[in-house]
Amino acid sequence: MxxxxxxxxxxxxxxxxxxxxxxxxxxxxxxxxxxxxxxxxxxxxxxxxxxxxxxxxxxxxxxxxxxxxxxxxxxxxxxxxxxxTPTDPPSVKEELLVKLYALGDVDRATLVAELRRRLAFHQDRLVLYQAIMSEYYADLSVLTDQQQGRYLGLRLGILSEQASIVWAGEAVELVGARV
Amino acid sequence: MxxxxxxxxxxxxxxxxxxxxxxxxxxxxxxxxxxxxxxxxxxxxxxxxxxxxxxxxxxxxxxxxxxxxxxxxxxxxxxxxxxxTPTDPPSVKEELLVKLYALGDVDRATLVAELRRRLAFHQDRLVLYQAIMSEYYADLSVLTDQQQGRYLGLRLGILSEQASIVWAGEAVELVGARV
DNA sequence: AGGCTCATGTAAACGGTTACATGATTAC
DNA sequence: GTAATCATGTAACCGTTTACATGAGCCT
Structure with missing residues (x-):
């Protein structure tokens, strides 16, 4: 359910x-x-x-x-x-990390390409979220209760995308350096 | 598959x-x-x-x-x-955000309690990940190919937990202020 | 006496994805 | 002419979760 x-x-x-x-x-x-x-x-x-x-x-x-x-x-x-009823922490299914787990045994160049695509994806997402943020949630002091909840969804989206961008950047550097 | x-x-x-x-x-x-x-x-x-x-x-x-x-x-x-074959970006299932989406129509105090639990969960996770990091991946310059991939998994874990902690902190403040 | 670890499984139910199906209107 | 939008559905399959099942040895 x-x-x-x-x-x-x-x-x-x-x-x-x-x-x-x-x-x-x-x-x-x-x-x-x-x-x-x-x-x-x-x-x-x-x-x-x-x-x-x-x-x-x-x-x-x-x-x-x-x-x-x-x-x-x-x-x-x-x-x-x-x-x-208490919410379970989200169950994680990160296929790309499973692939990276096998990094010692598979083709590195393929994974570098994947990581670059990931980086671009998260950058696009961040831009989209920031656009919604400045259009609908510019002034936090005037949010209704309903808007507050939705703002928090967006806020987590932005923080997550930023973290993913940092990570993907580092990963491209690290994996790419040995190709 | x-x-x-x-x-x-x-x-x-x-x-x-x-x-x-x-x-x-x-x-x-x-x-x-x-x-x-x-x-x-x-x-x-x-x-x-x-x-x-x-x-x-x-x-x-x-x-x-x-x-x-x-x-x-x-x-x-x-x-x-x-x-x-290209990896799909992870499909998101964030039940807590669905609950927050309904924030205008449901009990706020319950959700504040949930958010506090979430914060604690992510803090614990971060401590765990950091412990593994300093035990096994202290020196990045000497990692084998295999270790490099696993390091990246851990690194994303740490960045994600940090983002979640920031978010949960803000969320507790914001939702808690109106209870 | 009760609970944990080792070790493997079956069955039913539920949830999610993919493919297939129809048919009118509107926009380029 | 082609594609997109509006609007609803069925069927088959696959993947996941939950419940049930067995049984020995070890630790407190």
């Missing part, structure tokens, strides 16, 4: 259709929780069966009908219960 | 039994790739069917027999092919 919670959290803002949720997961929430549209539609059916959300079909001419989901009282309770 | 690669990488060092691999995944490799013993045993059977590894039963008196796995030529080829 995890994607369901992220969906419920998004529905706390306002009712949304599966499609809108998908869009949402491509931005904002998607930076710390990935989900594909197939996954979202399947989850919505399950959650509807469990009574956590309720879908209403909105007839549309010239477009496919939309099914807009509302969070129910039962869904609201699930959120509260979930928030009250 | 992912855990199988981590297992192969560990077998490059030397042959190991499922049990030994499990121990291994609790430390070193496990910092960037988690695996339970059930998962490892199942993977080993599959990999054995595919011919990537070969198990040999070692009879033991007064202890259960061990099945020690060697990497085969085919397994070695799988590693090389895997190293040559």
């Amino acid at each position: 995890a994607l369901s919670h992220a969906i419920l959290v998004s529905l706390l803002d306002r009712p949304r259709s599966g499609y809108e949720l998908g869009k949402r997961f491509e931005k904002t929430l998607g930076f710390f929780w990935k989900a594909s549209h197939q996954q979202i539609y399947q989850q919505l059916h399950k959650m509807s069966d469990s009574g956590w959300v309720k879908g209403e079909t909105v007839e549309q001419s010239e477009r496919p009908n939309r099914i807009v989901y509302n969070i129910t009282k039962a869904g609201r309770d699930v959120v509260d219960e979930w928030v009250a | 992912a855990l199988s690669h981590a297992i192969l990488v560990s077998l490059l060092d030397r042959p190991r039994s499922g049990y030994e691999l499990g121990k291994r995944f609790e430390k070193t490799l496990g910092f960037f790739w988690k695996a339970s013993h059930q998962q490892i045993y199942q993977q080993l059977h599959k990999m054995s069917d595919s011919g990537w590894v070969k198990g040999e039963t070692v009879e033991q008196s007064e202890r259960p027999n061990r099945i020690v796995y060697n990497i085969t030529k085919a397994g070695r080829d799988v590693v090389d092919e895997w190293v040559a």
Whole structure:
């Protein structure tokens, strides 16, 4: 149970259709929780069966009908219960570090190229996050409660990207020096 | 295909039994790739069917027999092919950030407590990583190729923990101030 | 007597990814 | 004409987690 919670959290803002949720997961929430549209539609059916959300079909001419989901009282309770249970530290899956673990036995030049790509990726991410930061969260003293939480997501993103950039720079130097 | 690669990488060092691999995944490799013993045993059977590894039963008196796995030529080829294919950036699953995303609608005090626990967790981790660093990687100029890769894993660990500590400190301040 | 370490496994359930499927409208 | 956007779904597969299972030896 995890994607369901992220969906419920998004529905706390306002009712949304599966499609809108998908869009949402491509931005904002998607930076710390990935989900594909197939996954979202399947989850919505399950959650509807469990009574956590309720879908209403909105007839549309010239477009496919939309099914807009509302969070129910039962869904609201699930959120509260979930928030009250301790969060596990994020489980790490760093494939690149597994490759580096084998550095003594594999081709170094390939890994240097990978590390350079990683460096560029994190630099792009940092620029993106900083742009969002200065557009929406320039003045920290006027944030609503809701904005405060989202600011913290962004803030961790920025700190993490900075750390990754430092690391990738060092790694390129170190691994590249012996190629 | 992912855990199988981590297992192969560990077998490059030397042959190991499922049990030994499990121990291994609790430390070193496990910092960037988690695996339970059930998962490892199942993977080993599959990999054995595919011919990537070969198990040999070692009879033991007064202890259960061990099945020690060697990497085969085919397994070695799988590693090389895997190293040559680009690595996806790690997929993020940060449950705590999803909770913070709902900060406008849920109990703040609970989240402050969570954040404090997080801070402590990352501080402990940092101490642990720094201890390993000064024990095994004190002098960077004398590292073997193999050690270099493992040093980089540790280095990213340290930088990440430092970033998380800064973040968690700020988060406790910010969220705690309005409770 | 109770719990830990060594050592291996099966089975069920759950979660996530990939492929396939449809069909209209709008923008270049 | 081609691609993107809007809008929803099914099916198969793979990977992961949780629960259950066994059994000897060692330490307190």
